[in-house]
Amino acid sequence: MNIDRSTVEVAPPEVILSARNIEKRFGAVQALKEVNFDIYRGQVTTLFGENGAGKSTLMKILSGVIAQTAGEIVLEGESVSFSSPSDAEALGITIIHQELSLAPNLNVRDNIFMGRELTKGRGSVDYKEEARQAELLMEELDEPIHPLTLVEDLRVGQQQIVEIARALSKNSRILIMDEPTSALSATEVETLFKVVQDLKNKGVSIVYISHHLEEALQITDHAVVLRDGVMTAYAPRSDIDLQWIVRHMVGESFDLGSPPTGYEQGSTALSIQNLYISDDKVAGRYVVEDLSLDVRAGEIVCIYGLMGAGRTELLECVAGRTRQSKGDILLNSTDVSHYNIAQRIERGLVLVPEDRQRDGLVPTLSVGRNLSLASIHAFTRKGLTSSSLEAEMINSAIDKVHIKTDGGEASIGSLSGGNQQKVVIGKMLATHPDVIILDEPSRGIDVGAKAEVFKLLSQGARRGLAVVFTTSEVSECLSIPHRVLVMSKGRISAEFKPGVTKDEIMAASGESVAA
Amino acid sequence: MSHHNNNALQVEKGSIDIVKILLEGRAFFALIVIIIVFSILSPVYFSTGNFLTMSSHVAVFGLLGIGMLFVILTGGIDLSVGSTLALCGVFAGMLLEGVEIEAFNLAFFPSVWVVVVLTCLLGGLVGAINGVLVAYFKVPAFVATLGMLYVARGAALLLTDGLTFNSLSGDPTLGNTGFEWLGFNKLFGIPVGVLILFCAAVICMLALSRTPFGRWIYSTGGNARAAELSGVPVNRVKLSVYIISGVCAALAGIVLASQLTSAGPTAGTTYELTAIAAVVIGGASLMGGRGTVRNTLLGAFVIGFLADGLVIIGVSAYWQMVFTGSVIVFAVMLNNVQYSAKHKSSQQAEKTTESKREGSRASAT
Amino acid sequence: MSHHNNNALQVEKGSIDIVKILLEGRAFFALIVIIIVFSILSPVYFSTGNFLTMSSHVAVFGLLGIGMLFVILTGGIDLSVGSTLALCGVFAGMLLEGVEIEAFNLAFFPSVWVVVVLTCLLGGLVGAINGVLVAYFKVPAFVATLGMLYVARGAALLLTDGLTFNSLSGDPTLGNTGFEWLGFNKLFGIPVGVLILFCAAVICMLALSRTPFGRWIYSTGGNARAAELSGVPVNRVKLSVYIISGVCAALAGIVLASQLTSAGPTAGTTYELTAIAAVVIGGASLMGGRGTVRNTLLGAFVIGFLADGLVIIGVSAYWQMVFTGSVIVFAVMLNNVQYSAKHKSSQQAEKTTESKREGSRASAT
Amino acid sequence: QDKGLISIIVNDMSNPYWQTEGTIAERTAEELGYDANVSSHVGDTNTESNQVDTAITNGAKAIILDPANADGSIGAVRRAIEAGIPVFIINAEINQQGLAKAQLVSNNAQGAALGAQQWAMQLDGEGSYIELKGPPSDNNAATRSNGYETVLSQYPDLSLAASDIANWDRTEGRNKMQSMLRSHPDIRGVISGNDEMALGAIVALKQEGRLDDVIVGGFDGSPDAVDAVRSGELAYTVLQPVAVFAEHAVKIADHYINTGETGLDSEKQLYDCFLITQDNVDSYTSPFVLE
Numbered sequence A: 001m002n003i004d005r006s007t008v009e010v011a012p013p014e015v016i017l018s019a020r021n022i023e024k025r026f027g028a029v030q031a032l033k034e035v036n037f038d039i040y041r042g043q044v045t046t047l048f049g050e051n052g053a054g055k056s057t058l059m060k061i062l063s064g065v066i067a068q069t070a071g072e073i074v075l076e077g078e079s080v081s082f083s084s085p086s087d088a089e090a091l092g093i094t095i096i097h098q099e100l101s102l103a104p105n106l107n108v109r110d111n112i113f114m115g116r117e118l119t120k121g122r123g124s125v126d127y128k129e130e131a132r133q134a135e136l137l138m139e140e141l142d143e144p145i146h147p148l149t150l151v152e153d154l155r156v157g158q159q160q161i162v163e164i165a166r167a168l169s170k171n172s173r174i175l176i177m178d179e180p181t182s183a184l185s186a187t188e189v190e191t192l193f194k195v196v197q198d199l200k201n202k203g204v205s206i207v208y209i210s211h212h213l214e215e216a217l218q219i220t221d222h223a224v225v226l227r228d229g230v231m232t233a234y235a236p237r238s239d240i241d242l243q244w245i246v247r248h249m250v251g252e253s254f255d256l257g258s259p260p261t262g263y264e265q266g267s268t269a270l271s272i273q274n275l276y277i278s279d280d281k282v283a284g285r286y287v288v289e290d291l292s293l294d295v296r297a298g299e300i301v302c303i304y305g306l307m308g309a310g311r312t313e314l315l316e317c318v319a320g321r322t323r324q325s326k327g328d329i330l331l332n333s334t335d336v337s338h339y340n341i342a343q344r345i346e347r348g349l350v351l352v353p354e355d356r357q358r359d360g361l362v363p364t365l366s367v368g369r370n371l372s373l374a375s376i377h378a379f380t381r382k383g384l385t386s387s388s389l390e391a392e393m394i395n396s397a398i399d400k401v402h403i404k405t406d407g408g409e410a411s412i413g414s415l416s417g418g419n420q421q422k423v424v425i426g427k428m429l430a431t432h433p434d435v436i437i438l439d440e441p442s443r444g445i446d447v448g449a450k451a452e453v454f455k456l457l458s459q460g461a462r463r464g465l466a467v468v469f470t471t472s473e474v475s476e477c478l479s480i481p482h483r484v485l486v487m488s489k490g491r492i493s494a495e496f497k498p499g500v501t502k503d504e505i506m507a508a509s510g511e512s513v514a515a
Numbered sequence B, C: 001m002s003h004h005n006n007n008a009l010q011v012e013k014g015s016i017d018i019v020k021i022l023l024e025g026r027a028f029f030a031l032i033v034i035i036i037v038f039s040i041l042s043p044v045y046f047s048t049g050n051f052l053t054m055s056s057h058v059a060v061f062g063l064l065g066i067g068m069l070f071v072i073l074t075g076g077i078d079l080s081v082g083s084t085l086a087l088c089g090v091f092a093g094m095l096l097e098g099v100e101i102e103a104f105n106l107a108f109f110p111s112v113w114v115v116v117v118l119t120c121l122l123g124g125l126v127g128a129i130n131g132v133l134v135a136y137f138k139v140p141a142f143v144a145t146l147g148m149l150y151v152a153r154g155a156a157l158l159l160t161d162g163l164t165f166n167s168l169s170g171d172p173t174l175g176n177t178g179f180e181w182l183g184f185n186k187l188f189g190i191p192v193g194v195l196i197l198f199c200a201a202v203i204c205m206l207a208l209s210r211t212p213f214g215r216w217i218y219s220t221g222g223n224a225r226a227a228e229l230s231g232v233p234v235n236r237v238k239l240s241v242y243i244i245s246g247v248c249a250a251l252a253g254i255v256l257a258s259q260l261t262s263a264g265p266t267a268g269t270t271y272e273l274t275a276i277a278a279v280v281i282g283g284a285s286l287m288g289g290r291g292t293v294r295n296t297l298l299g300a301f302v303i304g305f306l307a308d309g310l311v312i313i314g315v316s317a318y319w320q321m322v323f324t325g326s327v328i329v330f331a332v333m334l335n336n337v338q339y340s341a342k343h344k345s346s347q348q349a350e351k352t353t354e355s356k357r358e359g360s361r362a363s364a365t
Numbered sequence D: 001q002d003k004g005l006i007s008i009i010v011n012d013m014s015n016p017y018w019q020t021e022g023t024i025a026e027r028t029a030e031e032l033g034y035d036a037n038v039s040s041h042v043g044d045t046n047t048e049s050n051q052v053d054t055a056i057t058n059g060a061k062a063i064i065l066d067p068a069n070a071d072g073s074i075g076a077v078r079r080a081i082e083a084g085i086p087v088f089i090i091n092a093e094i095n096q097q098g099l100a101k102a103q104l105v106s107n108n109a110q111g112a113a114l115g116a117q118q119w120a121m122q123l124d125g126e127g128s129y130i131e132l133k134g135p136p137s138d139n140n141a142a143t144r145s146n147g148y149e150t151v152l153s154q155y156p157d158l159s160l161a162a163s164d165i166a167n168w169d170r171t172e173g174r175n176k177m178q179s180m181l182r183s184h185p186d187i188r189g190v191i192s193g194n195d196e197m198a199l200g201a202i203v204a205l206k207q208e209g210r211l212d213d214v215i216v217g218g219f220d221g222s223p224d225a226v227d228a229v230r231s232g233e234l235a236y237t238v239l240q241p242v243a244v245f246a247e248h249a250v251k252i253a254d255h256y257i258n259t260g261e262t263g264l265d266s267e268k269q270l271y272d273c274f275l276i277t278q279d280n281v282d283s284y285t286s287p288f289v290l291e
């Protein structure tokens, strides 16, 4: 174990929970190797690491979701072992899972109290009391959602808030948050951090995991870095900065790149003209209103916006999943408005969806077949698919987008988040598109993967590919795009050149300028 | 689909606005239409007497349907209810005719209530086997219960050697009389079978809408993994819904046997399909998590009232099939229409179905 | 799991290592066990002649099973195959006995091949109705095909007025002879029915493993939303699998009719369950996306060879049911065991599961 | 048509036998000026009792019932009687006297004996044979099987090689026959509980090329079977005079409705069955009618 020198100096404050030499293997995969990890009373310990580094696995072990293969967990001096999450909760350890774990068919109240019903006499559930408490929690997180709204009617962000509310409702002394903010807007994150502060003051110990490094730095007191299941570094807040984290996470330090230059941008590849998309919930309301946008071949455009700005709607409409109510979409100056998804792909317009699990990957197919799914006809001869041609294209795709996998036959589930995202992008690039639009391509993937994805995009641009991507992270707006558009309430509220500052962008998005 | 929980809410809020509740019932429109049409076509259809008779026919399917609902709410399915009904029926018949224990060569004649209890226990046992296979051996529900469909039927036939028990009336001297009372007599002018159905319905309604167990069922069906992580004993929940389904099948078997004053091993063939149809017409989702007892009952009534209506107006047996089939489909399409009327919920409905597929596929791997 | 793909790949690579392929077949062990057991219990079981007879029985279920596989691969289900089989059977019978057109009072006697084609068209049509309901009207597959189960059966009965067509042999003078040849004769010592099954199997195997269409089916069943965004015409795929299932049912109907030299409207009752059992014993997932033709065939053979074996050794009809049921369950449990035995694949399974669950929650939005 | 409704409930309209029963009863009823309402319970006692209930609801003047089960149908009959509707049982009896006004059934025992004798004679009373039975839940299956046994037991050289239940069904008859032929290739005869199963067996035998040296006997006298007899594939079949008692039943019902009594000496009326062989096959003029 190459623990960083800095550990020796600092004398860390009181440890409440500590993991000793934790090992975890999933069959062949060794997810954790001899990990030692401490949680400090009343403080925030942040866990950094690439996709697949083992963060979630470690947390699942600490919260009794899965059992370690070896090693022990020490809570306030004595060694404990959990056979189920409930055991851990009994000892005051709660976890907010990376993947939302809510029942979409139930309402907010039922989800918050699922499995720990408040009963009043003769075993009947006390709905009134539950509803009251749920309401309070929602106020605390100032997200005024009525406790009786169905979870499936909430957007991802709001669902994540419900998830958080549920964790808070258990008012436990150790709270583990595994990427709680992946779908939250900057303002929502602010609120969350306030709550975290209160909890700290109440003496609650917190473990925090996030791929938004700057964000994490705001609240953390201790930083721990995991890499390939090994703990590579520990340091208190005082001794660390972004570079430190990145260095330990991925070895070398690097930035997200800059706008590719040194080539001529081509003619307009994608042209959106006065697009209106009606809101499928509120009749007469538009989620996208009178929006026009031209993208030239070889140009990279970034769309920044808050949750609910309507970016997903815009992109899904351009890709053909939904129909606009007014306006035209021109691809290389042919109107594609009436084409279906397949036809648009054929003509070179592809979408990398926001949610790779739901819209990107086919879990039952191998990595290779996911990669080739969108371009089957390219390796079909006389109506039959040629496995040799397919293998060829799969392998080229795998190394074009640098997917870490043991061959095309590996199952999708064996890939880490970042690599899964690359599969989705690779699938779409394999169709040799003229225009690629990506919705939140960096959601839930680590800086390393993020950098690679952006490198891919700029390479594409050099070859004359028109790129449009959305993001909720301001820092990404300052990386490769030639143009930054800010979207708010379904309209483009501002347009910037690369030189722009973060504050300008956030201001334009109608977001409270913060840290 | 969001609709459903609203219903649930109504109940929770203790709203007693019958009309509203009914109007929210998916199958309600279909039922109204059926009643109107047949009342026009036949003068005898629209009469209390006939409604009571038809209801007593519905009782059997209603009981099966309620049990089925519990299973379907968790995303499972129970194809064995028809066979279980038969097995329990003949078992009850056997007990009522008295059991000899050679060993001590003494015969013993359990009283009706003992018989009823024992029969329900048998039903529960059959259900438990399904449940264990599904919850602990991870056998897909469809397969486990398909197997049980054959096994239970075979058992029923073996038990009776294919014959039918018909002396269920018992014998005053042995104190095991009163069985036929169940199926034949009326309380406050209502056939006992119907009363049993409604008691079962009310109990299940409460269980689903008021108890933690109810919420566990909905959450298991909604997202089993999430439920498990939140401390819901998912496996025990699954096990218990199959037991409930088995017990309901047993009750149905008892009601049927008492109505026919005889118990045969071939009773209830293909009733599982009818029961499922009732649940689905009631707007429940086969992916689990959505559905209410009330709507399932409405579904059962739709089927029952249709079947009897067709016989009353003397439609040929063949056309009866055609109509039944079409009505099942149309009743469900009607729901979709209702949905897309509410554009939002329809869209969500679709979404979740998708998700549920994936979710449950996971559990099937 | 990944295992499956391997199979598929084997085929694609044109690997002809029969043993390997068979060993990879989920149902293979069950089949071996059955053959061994019965060969021990009865001297006559293990003989070419008997295997041919049994295979000709399997032909019908095999054809239904293959059609069912396509539907199940997309995550659907087709309960109407049994009725479709009957409908198509009697339709073929009707055509062979000749159709009068009153208008021009001329009778016309289509030749056998015309009959076969027309019948398959009818089957396709029935399937198309299912498909449209499922793909475009978003009626749950279970419901749509359950409705069709009744409607098609009713239609078959109406078509024949409940009677059975016996004179299928045709008449040389009318040039419509040769139908019985299908079910009766042998080519190279193999019953024609079996040959038809294997042709169908080979074609479908190719379609699934070597054509874009096949890939579309697997991806639709795996994750319809993702497939759609990758340009897969999901709705058309869904529609076509039901059509295929309908055509297979028609073929099965023809084979059965020709084997019995008669076509009755009640043929094929409950065959849908047997077909589904075959598919599931073959290791396919009812949630879609997993399953192969070869394993489905093995599943069909398991059921067929078991049923006939039980008769040969003279087990009572009741025990036959009990055994059939148990074997279905055990065969599927066997698969689970195999899975967890294969550490790698099972573990990946788990992970895929993992990701799928994430998927499910994501799409819950 | 103002004499009211007669509800006719038969077993399964998709079987020529019961179809004849239903249609003839219906025709007779209408000739006598009644409305007729035919429904079929397909052997399910629950469906049957539902149909009886609807008959009650319809205020039928009489019910002509082909019971689904000798024991299982009693409840339904009783309910009709309690509702004051006379029930006339046809084809199969119910195991309780004094409920139905009349039970007109073909004499299955006599028919079985008739068939068995003919069959044994054609076999010269020797050889091993296979029996195909109907579902035990239907007590005609038992009656016939017993009938066969009583006769055949008098032929010491006739040995039962195997017997199985083929549920009155042709497909099952064939499949099971084929399998049993495997285990008992040396059989010389097949005796079947009804015609459908016999026809299935014939197909199996044809396929194995054994039809010439195996003698198959049926029961019911269905048109298909009679054709088979004519073509010499089926040795004989036993005709149940279903056409006759279906008609009588309605006539008696009519008589009862008018006069309040059946005019029968006893409740149970047995109708003897007739043997159909190649000799008299031509006098089989219309379905189930032997001139």
Ligand SMILES: Nc1ncnc2c1ncn2[C@@H]1O[C@H](COP(=O)(O)OP(=O)(O)OP(=O)(O)O)[C@@H](O)[C@H]1O
Pocket (backbone or CB within 6 Å): A026, A029, A030, A031, A049, A050, A051, A052, A053, A054, A055, A056, A057, A058, A098, A413, A414, A415, A416, A417, A418, A444, C347, C350, C351, C354
């Ligand atoms: N259920 C499982 N079965 C097999 N392997 C698993 C399982 N869960 C995780 N893994 C593997 O363990 C390693 C660590 O996974 P983990 O989810 O802890 O990474 P992570 O740090 O949380 O990544 P991310 O930042 O994307 O959430 C990865 O290689 C992953 O593939």
Ligand SMILES: Nc1ncnc2c1ncn2[C@@H]1O[C@H](COP(=O)(O)OP(=O)(O)OP(=O)(O)O)[C@@H](O)[C@H]1O
Pocket (backbone or CB within 6 Å): A152, A153, A154, A155, A156, A287, A305, A306, A307, A308, A309, A310, A311, A312, A313, A354, A440, A472, C365
């Ligand atoms: N899953 C969902 N369920 C219900 N409403 C949603 C959902 N997703 C988005 N919306 C609504 O649609 C509009 C656009 O939201 P959406 O989140 O798609 O915008 P966005 O700019 O793509 O934000 P992000 O991409 O960051 O989620 C908002 O009104 C939002 O409330």
Ligand SMILES: [Mg+2]
Pocket (backbone or CB within 6 Å): A055, A056, A057, A098, A178
């Ligand atoms: Mg993680």
Ligand SMILES: [Mg+2]
Pocket (backbone or CB within 6 Å): A311, A312, A313, A354, A439
């Ligand atoms: Mg979005």
